[in-house]
Amino acid sequence: MPEIETVPPDPRTVQLVYVLYLLSLFFGPIVLAGLAIAYGQKSNVPALVKDHYRFQIRSAWIYMLFGVLIVLPALFVLGLAAMGMASPGGLVLWLCGFAVFDVLAWWIIRNIRGLILAAKGKPIQIGRA
DSSP: OOOOOOOOOOTHHHHHHHHHHHHTTTSTTHHHHHHHHHHHHSSSSOHHHHHHHHHHHHHHHHHHHHHHHHHHHHHHHHHHHHTTSSOTTOHHHHHHHHHHHHHHHHHHHHHHHHHHHHHHTOOOOGGGO
16 A cells, blocks of 8 residues: 655745735635634644644634624624614624724734744744734
8 A cells, every 4th residue: 555645734834824814804704714724734843833823723713703792792783773772873883893993903913923923934922922
């Protein structure tokens, strides 16, 4: 039986995931492609690259969790407004808009920082990320 030759993972894939995450700002579902790549590549790689993948996986899940936590109250208030039971310009919508801005700023800064560190071949500092 012939042996299957494995190709070592390319460290530039880390940078690709960061780029996909940034592109997800314009094409949302791309974040899932980046997450799948990060999960698929995280084994059998050097510790430096593994830390970047762990950082990316954690970032994606936090990003999606906050997305859901922001959208649900906004949809609830908009649903109440559609039924005539609330004002569509209420405090909840303002807070959701502010939270969206904060999460997007966090996402952009986190991914640009990771991309720069990956391009320089430096480790990500997970404890302070």
